[in-house]
Each structure stands twice: as C-alpha cells, then as structure tokens.
Amino acid sequence: MTSSDVSAAPAGATATDTTARELSATINGQPVTGRAGESILECARRHGVYIPTLCELADIDHTPGTCRVCLVEIRTKGSSKTHLVTSCTTPMEDGIEIRTRTAALRAMQRLQVELLLADHDQDCATCIRHGKCDLQDVAQFVGLTQNRFFDPARVAARPVDDSSPALIRNMQRCIRCQRCIAICRDGQGVDALIQTGSGLETAVGLRYGLTQKNSACVTCGQCVLVCPTGALGERDETDRALEMMYDPELITVVQFAPAVRVGFGEEFGLPPGTNVEGQIITALRMLGADIVLDTNWGADLVIMEEGTELLHRLKKKQRPTFSSCCPAWINFVERHYPDIIPMLSSTKSPQQCVGTLAKTYLPEKMGIDPKKIRVISVMPCIAKKDEIARRQLSHDGVPEVDVVLSTREFARLLQREHIDLKSLEPSGFDNPYMSEYSGAGAIFGTTGGVMEAAIRTMYFVVNGKELEHVEIEELRGFEGVRTATVALGGEIGDVKIAMCHGLKPTRQIVELVRSGKSDLDFIEIMACPGGCVDGGGTLRSKKAYLPHALKRRETLFGIDRKKAVRQSHRNEQVQALYRDYLGEPDSEKAHHLLHTWYTDRKIEMTQTVREVWADIKMGGKVY
C-alpha cells in the first residue's frame, strides 16, 4: 500500500485561516486567551491551571479520552446550560466559560478515579512503579479517601503476560490509556499491540492473540516509557544481580553502556544529561562488582570488526550493509523483514563482544577460572534482555552475558542498597584490558554515533591517515532518516550512508532498500527514537516522552570532545586485544568470537473467518 498526500483534509485551508485567531474565554472566572484548534486542556496548561489527567500524553499528541478524569464544566457562548466535558478532547471556543474546580466536578473526578481502581491491583508496595506512578498522583490530587468498589476477583481476572525475558505486561495495573498502543502504532510503526476484549475484559494484547514472547513485538520498550502506571515494565532482575554480586564464589563482571552514564543522574537529583560515569563505577564497586568494564570499549571493538566487514563488503559491491548493534532492530528484521537478513552486519553488539571476551580473553589474561565469571550489563534497553537469551549467544549452556539490568533496575538496585549516587566520589576504571575507550566508542549511544565512529576508522584504514575533522557535523542531525555521502577516498571512493532512529523511519528505509531503489552502502539503525540515550530501558518520565534526548546527546558529544583518543583503532586496549589474542580484525578467531548469525522468525498468521467470529461479540446474532 502506498501512502499518499490526499489525506490532507479539504478543511486544511480553513484550519490555517483560523489558527491566527485568538479566542477570549474564562477559566474559573479569569480571562484567558485561547487559540483556535487547541483543546481546553492545552489552554489551561498555558495559563498555569492544573487539570488532572491520566490517559492523555501531550508529547505524543495522544488524547484518547478514555480515563474521563480531566473533566471541566463549560458553558458555551450564548448558552444557558452548562456541560461536563473532558478538557483533553474539547476544543476552545470564543466566549466559552470554563470551570475546573467546582464541587460537583471534584466529586466526579474523585468518583472516576475510584471507578478506575475498582479492578486495579492495589498492591502498590509490590509495584515497580510505586512512588513514580501517575495514577497514585491523580488519586492524591482528587483526594481519594475510600475505595468502595474494589474487588480482588476482578483484578485476578485480568491477564498478566510474563512470557518474555524482557517485558512484562501486567493488565492488572492497566488503566486503558492506550498510550502503549499509540506509541507502538503511530510512534514506532510496529503496530504489534491491539485492544482486546470488551467491557471489563478490555485489555491491551498482541496481534493474533500471540504471547509477548512470540509476537510481532520487537521489545524496543517505548511503550514502557509512556505507560503511566506499572502495567508495562521490564522483567526485574535486580535480585539475580544482587545474588551474583553477593556470592563470594563468583567473580562478577559488570559493564555499562555508553548511554547509561548520561541518563542516570536525574534519578538522584542531578541535572538531566550529567555524566555520572565515575559515580557509577564507585557504586558498582560498593555493590560488590569484582571487575568493572566499559561497554564503550566493546563499541570500539565493534568498529574494528564491523568497519572491516563493511570494507570487505564494499569491495565486493555488496550493499547495503545494516548495522547490528541494536537488539530491537535485530528483532524487527527477524520478525518483520527476514528477507534482508543477508544485509545485516554479522558483528555482535558491544554488549555481547564484552560478554564473550569477559569469559575468554579476560580470564586468560587475569588468570582466573572462567567458570566463576558472571557478566552483568547495565543497559538503557530492554531488548538487551532478549539478546542475551538468543541461542546464538550462549555456548554449551553458558550465556555470554548472564544478566541485563535496565537503567531503571540499576537505579532500583542502588535504592535497595541505600546508595545515593549524588553523594558518591567518582572513581575511574582500573581494568587494564577491557575498560579504556575512545571518543568514538562514547558516541555509540546516540543516533549517528555508530556511523561517525565507523567513518573515522574506515577513513584511516583506506587512507592510512586520520580524518582531519573527526566531528562529522553532516551526520549529527536529529531527523528520523538522515542520508549523506562521505568521501572515504582510496579504492572505496564515495560511500552513501544513512542513519535512522525510531522504527517508523526505519521501516521507510527498509522498504526503500527492498524496493531496489536505494543506492545506500551503509545504514545505521537504532530502534529507539534518539538512539540508546532514550532507549526503552532508560528512566521513565511522568507526563513526558523523551524530554532529555538532546541534553544526553550533547553530553556524549562532550565526552568525545574531551578524549585524547577519538578513534576506535587508536584504543590501546583494543590494539592489545588484537596483538595478544585475536590477531587481526575479522581473523578466524575474531570471527568465531565476535560475529553471529540471524534467523527468520517472521510472524505468519492466517486467520479463518471462524476464528474471528468466535472472538466477535455477536450482537444481532446470525449464527
């Protein structure tokens, strides 16, 4: 199906005409100036009037009107009657009188929340969202003091899907805001989630009734970021991580991703985007990590392997090559576009490169028993939990990485252990084998970073000299799809590259490639909008979607800028790895340890009319 611009409504012209018009209205008796086309809620917010909301999320333009909490009383111009409306869905009008705090309204808002809680799991203390929950906030705002309709049987009837290693969908905590469906459908274009059931059985489910694990979901985790409650969340592995770190017999190796250090401080009261690398290292040691490694080092290593692979493919005129660092992207290919598997780089992700070497190279160097090693990663991602469960990434039953903690779980772990990151003295890495990183490794966490790092190294390989300006500004935009042509020189010449972040733009690029109309050589994909800095495992924000993207990104660029070594191939610990252990990039040993393969896992579902009818409410029953 092709998209077309005809969708632009005939009313387009009139909409622009009225945008300029200002509307005078009142909120709680105070004059306000409304804008044509805006909702009452938007107008109230601009004027600093708080209206409680639950389902609405302005950052993704989501106003499904399902929670019915944002009620206001209105009287339109010339009318003698007042009406109750939801402020998120009702447009401003000239002369409209709006009241937000009448006694009747407050009672109704309170009753609405009470009705919401009638089938909602009230065991807040066991909820991963406890204390950071929009529903708790709203219950407090409306002054909820009783809970007359709560029935545990209704809660128990609601489904929990814990089939996935990454994502738990607990409908017992769902308030039916549909934000997850909206982000999956409109934001990411994956469209794996659907509304199931009706009445009390209304829930969010996966297309064709599949389980989370077997569905078209790619566990990018963007739905978790928009969920207002604890209905969606990562599989919590903090206990397993603690067990390992407490176990004196085991040697725990912890690595953390490039993006974690810039997206963690705000949980402890530091400004968003603060680089807390040093404090994280201190905290990990306090928790009992025996060896602290840096995934950034793995990123540098990936550039050596992937860059070499890419140059080989370019020489063989095989194109394009897609990057392979992002596990949600790998899920996306295997689930939705298995025909492009041959275009994927075979290089493992930085997490897996670090994991694999932490159980081979590292024990050899340090003279420890590899069997005692457990690798824990801290990642801004939940698809990484899927990744470590891939059969390709376990050997004789031993996974390369044992536990993935999302940034959120890592925060929870510190809170459990009463470690206040803000008060910690920063410390540095001390592992002499796998912790040093270049500026190129540092920028892996943001869209375009992998590409920029790869170009810096490939340029050197082709030309035998360093790129004059390492910061390639042309690659640093923030659009969903960016393309550029880079002169690599030598026998390679110009290469056409693209960088995509977010799966909706990714789908466009994939469709373009499959149509045969693309002349691209190398394509970097990050499934989450913004890249790993805004991954599905990052800290959640209330009533906001990806509010800190650019700050985190800037900090990563800042780290790169301050590094003496800004190219992966100049990372001395990486050089030592090749010298002492692997030989050359893409050597047989490197290939064995650092490359992987992919499988076709496409969801093929043919439904029969009979199955569909069995699921339809047969109003006006025919059969």
Next chain:
Amino acid sequence: MTEVSYGAWDGVVFDYRDDTSRSAHNAFPVLKNFDEFDDGNRIRAFFGDRGFFIFDPTVSLIDALWRQMVEAADQSCGKCTPCRMGTVLVRDALDALRRGETPPLGLDGIETIADQMTATSMCGLGQTCAKSLLTALRDFRDVIEAEIERGPQPEQHGLAYMTAPCIEACPSRINVPRYIDYIRDGKPEHSLGVILQKYPMAATCGRVCVRFCEMACRRKMVDEAVGIKTLKRYVAEQQTGDNALRFGRELIAQPLGADMRVAVVGAGPAGISCAYHLLLHGYHVDILEAMQEPGGMAAMGIPSYRLPKKVLHAETDIITELGGRFVFNKALGRDYGIDDLFSRGYRAVFLAIGCQQGTRLGVEGEDPLTAGYKSGIAFLLDVHDHVAGTRKVTLYGDVVVVGGGNVAMDCARSALRMGAAKVHLVYRRTREDMPADREEVEAAEKEGVIFHFLTNPVKIVTDDDRITGVAIGAMRQTIADGRGRRGVEPVPDTERVLACTTLIAAIGQQVRAETLRADDRVALDQWNCVKVDPTDLATSRPGVFAGGDCASGPSTLIHAMANGLKAARSIDDWIRKGHVCFQPRSRMRDLLNDNQMLADDAVEVPVKPQYRVHHPELDPEVRKLMFEEVEQTITPEQAYREAKRCMRCYRTYSVITENPIANGA
C-alpha cells in the same frame, strides 16, 4: 391506542396511576403498534434512552431496568472508565435488588453512578444507557422503594436491543460502530468479520454502497459524516494479501443432509447473499444464473472503474469455497420453470432475478429498435461486454442520457469512456431531487458530463430509422403539496432539440417479461415486480421467496443483500418448520422506526473538527478515458484516524412483555 400508566419521555413526566380519567395536563405522545410485541403477547413496558412508558403498572421497574443495564454492560466497549465499571456496578446492584438482596450500593449510590455514566461517558452507549434509570430514580422512586419492600421481583419477559442511527439506517443492519471500533482497536480482520455476519460482499459494498449509514451519521452535526464506506473498503482488504482472512467449509456449523437443497435463481447480490447464509446454515445451494458469470447487476450494471471485476469475483468465489455451486447460462423462463426446480428436488426457491428490462420514456417517436436507442440497463451490458473484451462497442458524437439515478450516472460516465464527444444528462427534477449519490453526480460533473436539470424529453427525433436528436422541454416546480413535496410540470413553448447519436433511457427497470410464466404461479404486482410479503419475502407460491430488484423494483446493492439474508432466514424456517418464524429483533426495529424513537438530537458540546479522509482518486482528465478503478484504498494510518471520528451513538431499548417472546430474545 395503548394506554400509558406512567412514564417519562424527553424530560416530561406522565403519571396516570391515580387518575383514571386521564385528565392530566401532559398529553402523551402517540404510540403506534405498541399493543402486542408478537402474537397475543402484550407489551407491558418500553424503555429507551429518552425515557420509558409503563403500560401495566404491575411491571417491576427494578427488573426492567436491570435488563436494560445487562445489555449495556454486555455491549460496553470497556475503554472509558464510567461506562466500563458503571454499567457493571449498577447492573449488579439492580440484580441484587431484583433478587430481594441488599446490594452494597443503595439507591443513592446507584443514582450517583448512573449520573456519572450519563454525564461523563465517552460515547453514546454510556451517555444514554442509564437515562431511563435516572428518570425512574428521580421521578418514580416511590415505585422502586415499594418494589424493594415487597422482596424478590416477579419474573418478567422481554427483549433488550442496542442499536445506533447508522445501524438502523442500513438495510442490512450492519453493526457499524462495532466494525469501526475494531479498526480503532487494531483488528481490521474483526471488522471484516462483523460485515461478513451479514453478507459476503464487503469489498463490493465498500466501493459502491449508497451509504444510508453515512446519511444517518451524527458526526455530520460536528463536521462530516464518518467515512463508513471508505473504512469498509479498507477492512475488505483483509481478504487479500499475505495474511488474508480465510473462508472454508469449517464455517458451516451443522451441515445438513443431501436432500436439503435450495435453488437460488440469479447470482446477483441478493442471490449471492441468500446462498451464503443458506450455505452457512448447512444447506446445499445451487445458484442458477442466466449469464456466464456471477455478480448480476454488480457485474453487468456497475462499470469496472467503480468495481473491478476481480474484486467482485473474489467475493462471489466465497460461495464456491463454502460448497455452493454455480450453474451458468441457465435462464428461468427460457431453460426451466419453477415447477422444474421443485421436481428436481429443491426444497425451496429464492428468486433474485433482478429487473433487467428498461422502462420506456413514453414519448413520441420512441421505438427500442431505432438505431441509437438504448435503455440504461442495455447500455451498461454493452459497456460490460466491451470492457470484458467480448464485444467491441464504440460511441461517437453526442450522447443524451435521461434519468437521475445511479444507473443514469453510470451510463453518463461510461459513455464518456466509450468515446462520446459530449454527454448530456437530462433530468426532469432539480439537482437536489436526484436519487443518485451526490459523489457520483460530482464525479460525473468533474469528468465533463453536461447536466440539464428541470428538463424532460418530449420527442425523439429520427432520420432514416436512426436517432439524430431528442426534443427537450423545460419543467418547473409546482407549489408544495400538503406534505411539503413539490412536483414538476412542463413549461409551455420551451421545446428545443438536443442533437445526439445515442439516447440512453435510464429512468427505471422492471422484471423481464418472459422470465416468469403463468404456470410458475408466482404473482406479480402492479409494477410488474414479483409480489412478496415484506416481512418474510414469501411470494404467492409456497416455498418460493423473492428478493432484490425483482421484488422491490430497481434498488440498491445493500438492499438486495439485506433481502438475501432475510430470505435465507425465511427459507430455513420454512424448510425446517413449515412456516416462517417471528423475528424479535426485526419487530423491535419496526417498533423503533414506527415511533421514531431514535431522536434526531443535536450535539451540544464543542467537538474538535476532524475532517474525513477521502479515497485517493485519479485525476478526472486521466480517469475519464479509462475503465480501471478510479478510487484507491486508504492507508492504515488514514483508517485509524478516520475510525477515531466515530462517536458510537449506541442506544439501548427494551420491552417488557406479558409472555416469553417467540423465537428467542
């Protein structure tokens, strides 16, 4: 007239319980057909969104209101808070009261929640389902309290029915809000499933339906009607592609014995739809068709630029997938008669033979044999053959089409594509009076058809037995009659000749004369259509049913398909039970319709305008020369957005009757 004991309607309270003289000031609305629901079964009470009437003061309000809420809770989509939980809490509280128990919610609690549902629910279902409950609690609380005093409520009988203006407007009663909901939910295959409950031709209907639903759509009070047909076409796409929804014999729950055979005469929309439902009921169905392909008027009469043949045939193939058998090139009247069918062992016959003979203009000089003279239907058959490549037909010079319906529009637009230099359309009334679809009229206009409104042909001009022109005269509107309708009359001395090579008379059709013979013993009506009982489509001959154009005169695709379903039910009843059974839901619809229960109310609060999506269309200059499909299917993004515009104007209605209602409820 049925006498009301007490009740309330549109905010006006009536109470004659202590006033047998009925001198009360509030005159009650006139109620039609309210005495009995089915045979000998008195209606004791009626409940709706605008209020309720109690005819029998011994009716238990608690039980009746509980029934109303059972239906609402069952149909609640569950997305918005007050309706999802409110319907359940109120239902359960009323249920407890009904059984003589004390519910956790007292009457005040019920009232608070009912009020919350009414005032704050997202759609029509929640906003209206508790309205009669609220009225009862506020104006007749004494009745309810007395009922509670008395303990468990007596058993009552009745029927609850949920509908919406679009559903009631649709001849097939497609549950429009539900299929739109399923699109919103992300389940287009379920949407298709909803449509397939009523007929198998979703993609066809999604292209050519006249959309009574959209005319009734309340969204137009806000901006424009929801693009229901556009969405239907989108969901019909679920029948194609990789993950296409599959039909199969497993759909037939109870296959019947080999002797349970039904003959369907005519493979048009009515016949296809009837065969589909009979097959699903387990019958063995043969469809006898005079032409060499299925589709009837949908194949012959609708040009391929509106309905590609492959789309239509993919849908008629469903019949074969379900085990039905087409017998082509067999025409009733020519090859066999009704007696032959019964003697071959068919237990019943459904006549869906259409109206294939064009009605004459009745003007001077009219002779169907004159070169250049065509009836609309004959011309569309020419077009069909031309596009199919079986017979080349070309037009030259100017063409005049007479008529204002969709057939006339199809003729005019096709004539352009067949090479006419100019196409004139002559219609005796005004543009607003045209029965054709507005979109069709606009499309014809854009493609260059020249319209002559308030104009009528008076004489056909010929030269050497060839049409050379048509004399037309102006008409004017007469003053409105008692019912506000305006007729037309000729304006004297306005005659002029419109030169043309071809004249197409597209003013009406009737059953082809030679199809039904006297020994078929099937009576015709005064318009030469098959005479049927509108409630069950039975003809004058037992075991023979008729529907579609041949029973009603030229009508719409959706009407024909609705007839097919109705006939299938009648035939099933007739074969199994020897008579046609009462249809409670049809009776309920008649009750609502006769009394105009669905209020044409306004939308009182501001709603953000979101204009409807339109089918992507090709440029008129390009398309007017081709017979490939003009409109394209919308994208999923457009479908999601359009589906969100539906306001779900569901309303719940129920009756309480003396006895159990016949045939289920």
